[in-house]
Amino acid sequence: MHAGFVNGSGLLLTLFAPLIILSNTLWILFIIGGITAILAQFQKLIQVNVKHKLACSTIAQMGFMIMQCGLGFFNAAVAHLILHGFYKAYLFLSSGEQISQSSPQESPRLKITVLQALAVAIFGVLGAFLFSYLTGKTSMTDSSIFLTLIVAITVGQATYNIVKEQSLAYIEKIGVSALLFSIGISVYAVLFNGITHLMSEMPMIQAPQTLDTLQVVFGIIFLIGFFIMKLGVYRKSPWLYVKLLNLSQPYKKTIHYYKK
Structure with missing residues (x-):
């Protein structure tokens, strides 16, 4: 596969x-x-x-x-x-750590407070803006907006996993979320720009389409x-x-x- x-x-x-x-x-x-x-x-x-x-x-x-x-x-x-x-x-x-003998249990229900939802939305938007700034994908009229949207969803999902962690204080959750999405998106942007540079002599490796x-x-x-x-x-x-x-x-x- x-x-x-x-x-x-x-x-x-x-x-x-x-x-x-x-x-x-x-x-x-x-x-x-x-x-x-x-x-x-x-x-x-x-x-x-x-x-x-x-x-x-x-x-x-x-x-x-x-x-x-x-x-x-x-x-x-x-x-x-x-x-x-x-x-x-x-x-x-x-994957070996996920294999264990256990009894079927009811799946946990998604519970999120207003503050947690606000944190997820804010960090998702900030992550999208950081990605757009580092890669130059700022157009709202072509297909690059989908790449930005996927980044926003990814950052939001990662933020949710952090803010629901009970072992961290609220300030620690904010700090960890900001640190992780900044480092993660920066690394991705460096790799993205590096791949673009290496493939620069290939024709049409990047052809944004009009929405x-x-x-x-x-x-x-x-x-x-x-x-x-x-x-x-x-x-x-x-x-x-x-x-x-x-x-x-x-x-x-x-x-x-x-x-x-």
């Missing part, structure tokens, strides 16, 4: 960037990548097997990478590919899906829960199905 879909697809799409852009097929990559990312993230939440969680995580990251290609930022896709390698290596090495109705509508759907996922709305719909669980199962009519 990693060699064929994640690594291979990202590099091949980048090599064929001029052909994809000139053929006006970026929107296909954008839709396919976005749908893949959303469905895989949903399916990851309902898995109980650590291997299934890792597989769904990889599929989701592949979807994000293809979506970045669909936005016209092939350099961002390559930067994402490199960072994903480190991130997934950490997940594989630490159109399709991108705006899908961006709204993406946000709605994210909040449904974070707020646990899918748990209140048995049909949706079972549908997502079934979608994550292997196709039954494989070679093993016919082995007899």
Whole structure:
């Protein structure tokens, strides 16, 4: 999966960037990548097997990478590919700690106070502005706004994980959140700018697309899906829960199905 879909697809799409852009097929990559990312993230939440969680995580990251290609930022896709390698290596090495014999328990419900929600929103916006400043992605009229939006969501999610930590005082939570998102975004910006510089002689590695109705509508759907996922709305719909669980199962009519 990693060699064929994640690594291979990202590099091949980048090599064929001029052909994809000139053929006006970026929107296909954008839709396919976005749908893949959303469905895989949903399916990851309902898995109980650590291997299934890792597989769904990889599929989701592949979807994000293809979506970045669909936005016209092939350099961002390559930067994402490199960072994903480190991130997934950490997940594989630490997955053993997640395996334990335990009894099924009710999933914890999302509880967030007004102050915590305000902190999440403020740090998400500040993270987006810092990313825009360091990378030059400041336009509100082209597809670069989606990259900024993804950064804001990531920072907001990381901030939420910090502010709900009971062992830290309120001031410590603010300080840790500010320190982590500043360092994280700065490192990402350095890598992003470095990859852009290394790929500068390749044609059309960065071709922001003008925002159109399709991108705006899908961006709204993406946000709605994210909040449904974070707020646990899918748990209140048995049909949706079972549908997502079934979608994550292997196709039954494989070679093993016919082995007899």
